[in-house]
Structures are given as structure tokens and as C-alpha cells.
Amino acid sequence: MALLEVKNLGISFGGLRAVDNLNMSLEKGSLVGLIGPNGAGKTTAFNLLTGVYRPTDGTITLEGSSIVGKTPSEICKAGIARTFQNIRLFQKMSVKDNVKAALHNQFQYSLLESICHVASYKKKEKEMDEKVMEILKVFDLDVYADTFASNLPYGKQRKLEIARALATDPKLLLLDEPAAGMNPNETAELMETIELIRKKFDITILLIEHDMKLVSGICEYLYVLNFGTELANGTPDIVLNDPKVITAYLGE
Amino acid sequence: MSLLNSILEQLINGLRTGSIYALIAIGYTMVYGIAKMINFAHGDIIMVGAYALYVYSSILKLPLVAAIILTVVTCSVLGIITEKIAYKPLRNAPSLAVLITAIGMSFLLQNVALLIFKATPIPFASVVNVSGIRLGSLYLSGTTLVTLGVTVIAMVALTLFVNKTKAGRAMRAVSEDRGAAELMGISVNATISLTFAIGSGLAAVAGILYISQYETLMPTLGALPGIKAFVAAVLGGIGSIPGAMFGGIILGIIESLSKAYISTQLSDAIVYGVLVVVLLVKPSGLLGKLKIEKV
Numbered sequence: 001m002a003l004l005e006v007k008n009l010g011i012s013f014g015g016l017r018a019v020d021n022l023n024m025s026l027e028k029g030s031l032v033g034l035i036g037p038n039g040a041g042k043t044t045a046f047n048l049l050t051g052v053y054r055p056t057d058g059t060i061t062l063e064g065s066s067i068v069g070k071t072p073s074e075i076c077k078a079g080i081a082r083t084f085q086n087i088r089l090f091q092k093m094s095v096k097d098n099v100k101a102a103l104h105n106q107f108q109y110s111l112l113e114s115i116c117h118v119a120s121y122k123k124k125e126k127e128m129d130e131k132v133m134e135i136l137k138v139f140d141l142d143v144y145a146d147t148f149a150s151n152l153p154y155g156k157q158r159k160l161e162i163a164r165a166l167a168t169d170p171k172l173l174l175l176d177e178p179a180a181g182m183n184p185n186e187t188a189e190l191m192e193t194i195e196l197i198r199k200k201f202d203i204t205i206l207l208i209e210h211d212m213k214l215v216s217g218i219c220e221y222l223y224v225l226n227f228g229t230e231l232a233n234g235t236p237d238i239v240l241n242d243p244k245v246i247t248a249y250l251g252e
Numbered sequence: 253m254s255l256l257n258s259i260l261e262q263l264i265n266g267l268r269t270g271s272i273y274a275l276i277a278i279g280y281t282m283v284y285g286i287a288k289m290i291n292f293a294h295g296d297i298i299m300v301g302a303y304a305l306y307v308y309s310s311i312l313k314l315p316l317v318a319a320i321i322l323t324v325v326t327c328s329v330l331g332i333i334t335e336k337i338a339y340k341p342l343r344n345a346p347s348l349a350v351l352i353t354a355i356g357m358s359f360l361l362q363n364v365a366l367l368i369f370k371a372t373p374i375p376f377a378s379v380v381n382v383s384g385i386r387l388g389s390l391y392l393s394g395t396t397l398v399t400l401g402v403t404v405i406a407m408v409a410l411t412l413f414v415n416k417t418k419a420g421r422a423m424r425a426v427s428e429d430r431g432a433a434e435l436m437g438i439s440v441n442a443t444i445s446l447t448f449a450i451g452s453g454l455a456a457v458a459g460i461l462y463i464s465q466y467e468t469l470m471p472t473l474g475a476l477p478g479i480k481a482f483v484a485a486v487l488g489g490i491g492s493i494p495g496a497m498f499g500g501i502i503l504g505i506i507e508s509l510s511k512a513y514i515s516t517q518l519s520d521a522i523v524y525g526v527l528v529v530v531l532l533v534k535p536s537g538l539l540g541k542l543k544i545e546k547v
Contacts, residue, residue, distance in 0.1 A: 101433070104438050114419070
């Protein structure tokens with residue numbers, strides 16, 4: 001059974017059909033790319049998958065159960081986490097607290113425990129700190145733990161977003177243009193990081209990207225969107241040489 | 253010596269009223285930070301707190317500690333309910349609609365109180381039974397001591413809560429980016445409810461302290477401290493909790509000094525004048541950070 005199954009997914013904003021009849025199937029452990037020209041509906045598709053928008057038609061199932069109509073926080077609990085095209089970190093919180101905020105659902109202690117400052121509260125907070133540092137180490141961000149997120153250099157902010165998303169313990173990680181605004185060195189580093197987290201955290205990754213070097217370098221399978229509908233899908237070497245796809249990107 | 257003494261006395265008076273403003277201002281600023289709205293009904297929560305204490309302690313004759321706890325719980329629950337029925341349905345509405353609703357909520361609370369307790373002011377002796385102390389030539393009344401003590405404890409507890417706990421972290425995350433917080437698995441509804449509960453609980457505490465000082469119950473008693481605390485929150489930088497604490501205390505001290513040395517009638521005008529000047533020089537308030545919108 002596929003981890004994520006999307007069938008005939010569509011959404012209309014008034015008269016605009018932003019996504020229409022999208023079908024996707026993601027096997028567990030795969031690394032899949034979602035590509036397409038600007039305005040093709042890629043980010044809208046992410047917003048549908050994470051519950052930011054409610055689809056007008058179609059179904060989304062994660063591990064066999066439907067997630068349509070659930071709130072974003074419920075979907076996050078069910079196992080889908082994401083990053084954003086334009087970085088949306090908690091700017092005025094420390095790097096550590098950004099990740100810690102995402103651990104919200106994995107560590108439970110009641111309000112009363114925290115008010116009374118009992119031993120269990122301290123133990124849980126300590127465990128959280130350890131977990132945070134473990135995740136930050138993977139991204140070489142551990143030295144910045146007490147820095148405000150807004151003071152990190154751009155490339156590191158992008159990494160922190162991925163770290164924060166991973167802290168929610170997802171089964172499926174959605175990366176929205178992770179390499180946007182990065183120089184070739186940073187992109188190469190990012191490709192390594194993505195490979196690393198996929199193995200280390202044993203997760204499935206779906207990413208939106210315009211950098212074809214990254215896409216062809218790490219994705220095993222591609223879906224191409226154009227004007228909200230699916231234009232092609234297949235392995236990168238087939239899809240990226242498909243005349244239809246080239247036309248959609250470059251024109252006639 | 254006597255001038256110095258009287259200045260010190262006025263400073264302490266200012267600190268006392270300022271503490272009450274600060275407690276109320278925290279509610280305004282927290283709700284603004286999380287729900288991005290000015291809850292104009294917040295002042296009336298103080299009034300509800302004062303009447304609730306009266307009902308629990310004078311009418312039902314409950315022991316004082318029980319009455320105080322019940323008062324705080326009543327106001328917290330009221331805060332959650334007002335948010336759920338009046339503000340939550342408007343979460344995506346224009347801010348003007350929310351503002352008008354908040355003013356409506358304020359009138360509703362005042363008029364329900366008027367209906368139940370009538371317009372005649374009810375005298376209500378202070379519940380604070382602590383004797384004052386004398387420091388040299390300076391006298392600190394029991395109410396002053398309790399007010400300062402309670403405020404310090406509440407502020408320290410709140411600061412620890414916001415910075416050191418999971419729920420506090422969730423609050424900071426929601427106040428920065430509600431959408432991103434929700435996508436990281438934080439329940440926005442629960443966080444907003446908690447914020448209203450804490451804000452209203454602090455307003456209840458402020459109500460109890462306020463009524464211990466003025467000793468008269470009226471349905472409109474929350475209006476003036478409410479608006480002053482709002483000014484304090486804006487003065488300190490709305491959205492910032494330390495700003496609200498600071499703004500409240502500063503406001504109380506300015507008010508008390510101008511009452512004593514300039515003019516009793518002009519004291520309010522001076523307070524608002526200071527607000528105008530501060531906002532002209534620093535539009536985001538004393539501790540507020542100016543947000544630059546990138547385009």
C-alpha cells in the first residue's frame with residue numbers, strides 16, 4: 001500500500017481551477033519531485049495536502065485513512081510536515097525554541113505539572129532539549145542553538161525550517177522549494193542533507209523545486225503540473241526529456 | 253526631608269495603581285499578540301471579577317481563599333466563553349468587525365451587571381486584612397503591600413510560563429505565525445483559549461486588588477482602569493508582555509505624581525499626553541519592535 005494516495009484532487013477559487021484532477025501515489029521511503037512552471041499549482045497542492053485549503057473534490061489518504069477535512073494541526077499529528085517557499089520561521093524565537101515548538105505533540109505534560117515545576121516537568125523538558133540538539137546536530141545548527149532564528153544566514157534558515165519540520169516526527173516531509181535562493185555550493189550541500197535525513201529519519205519526501213540539477217540528482221520519480229493539471233509523470237530522465245514538459249517550461 | 257518623603261509616598265502610590273494597570277495591560281497585550289485584536293471587553297472582566305468576589309464572599313459567605321480562587325476561575329471561564337461565542341466566528345473577518353464586536357461585548361457585560369446588581373453602588377469592604385508597615389517615616393498600607401506582592405508573583409510566574417513551558421512556547425509560536433504554528437502541530441484554538449483564560453484570570457486578580465482599594469462596586473467600574481491599562485499596553489508596546497508590565501507601572505507613577513504635584517483634574521490629560529508624545533517619538537511603544545513590512 002502506498003504511503004500517500006491522492007485521487008482526482010481538485011480545488012476551485014471562485015472560477016479559477018487552481019488544481020484539477022491530480023493523481024499521485026507515493027511509496028514509503030521514496031523521494032519524489034513535484035515540478036512545473038510558475039503558477040502551475042504546486043504550492044496549492046501542498047496546501048491541500050497539509051489542510052491549509054480544503055479540496056473541492058477528490059481524496060487524500062495517508063496510510064489508508066482519509067485526511068480530507070482535518071485541520072492542519074491534526075494532519076501534522078497524522079504525519080505530514082512541511083517547509084515553506086518563503087521562510088516562515090518563528091523569527092523572534094531562538095533556534096532551539098523553534099524546533100522545540102514543533103515537538104509540541106510528542107512530549108506531553110499538563111499545565112499543572114509545569115506550574116508546580118515538578119520533577120516530571122523538568123525531566124520532560126530535558127528530554128526535549130536532548131532531542132532538539134540531536135536534530136540540530138544533523139544540520140550542523142547545534143552551535144546556533146541560542147541564536148534568534150532571524151539572525152541566521154539565509155541558507156541556515158532554510159535548514160532550520162527542515163529541522164523544525166522533522167521535529168514533528170513526520171512520515172511524509174513536504175519541501176517547498178528548499179533550494180530557492182541558494183548558491184550552487186549551498187544547493188549541493190542541501191542535496192546531501194536531504195539524502196541524509198531520508199536515510200536517518202526513515203521518511204518519505206515530496207519536494208517542489210525549480211533547480212533541475214537538484215531534481216534530476218536526487219528525485220526518483222517526478223510529477224509535472226501545468227495549469228493545475230498533471231502534464232506527465234515518470235522517472236526524471238524520461239520526464240525531463242518529454243517534449244510536452246520542455247514546451248511547458250520553455251514555450252514553443 | 254518632608255518633600256523627599258512625600259515624593260516617595262507618591263511613588264509608592266503610583267506603583268500600586270500602576271501594578272493594577274500592568275496586570276490588566278498584560279491581558280490586552282497577550283490577546284493582541286495571539287489573536288491580533290483589541291479586546292475592549294477586557295476592562296469589564298475586572299468588573300465581573302469584583303462582583304464575583306462580592307457574590308462569593310459577601311453573599312455566599314465562602315472562605316476568602318475559596319472566594320478568590322472561584323473569582324479567578326469565573327473570569328477565566330468567562331474569557332474563554334466570550335472568545336468562543338463572540339470572537340472565534342470572526343477570526344477571518346476584517347479587524348473593524350472584531351473591534352465593534354468587542355465594544356458590543358463590553359456593553360453587554362456592563363448591562364448584564366446592571367440588570368443583576370442594579371445601578372446603586374454597593375459598598376464592599378476590602379478583603380485584604382493585612383496590617384501595614386512603617387519604614388522610617390514612610391507608611392505602606394496592607395493593600396499596597398498585597399498589591400505589590402501579588403503583582404510581582406504574577407509577573408514572575410507569567411514570564412516563566414511563557415518562556416519555559418510547552419504551552420508558553422506554543423503561545424509565542426502562534427503569536428509569530430499562526431499558520432506555520434498550526435502546520436507544526438500546535439492547536440491554535442486551544443492556544444487562543446488558554447491566552448484568554450490567562451488574560452482574564454489576571455484581570456480577575458486586578459479586579460480584586462482594585463476593589464480592595466476603592467471599596468465600591470458599580471457596573472461601570474471596569475471602564476476606567478480598562479482604558480488606562482489599554483493605554484499602558486500601547487505605551488509599553490502592544491504585543492510585548494514586558495512592555496505591558498513596564499507601561500502599566502510607568503503610567504501609574506506618572507498619574508500619581510501629576511495628581512500630587514501638578515493638578516488632580518489634569519492628571520488624566522497628562523497621562524494621555526505622555527502617550528501621544530511617546531507614540532510620536534516611538535510609534536511602536538517603549539518596548540515594542542517596529543515591524544518593517546518587506547514588499
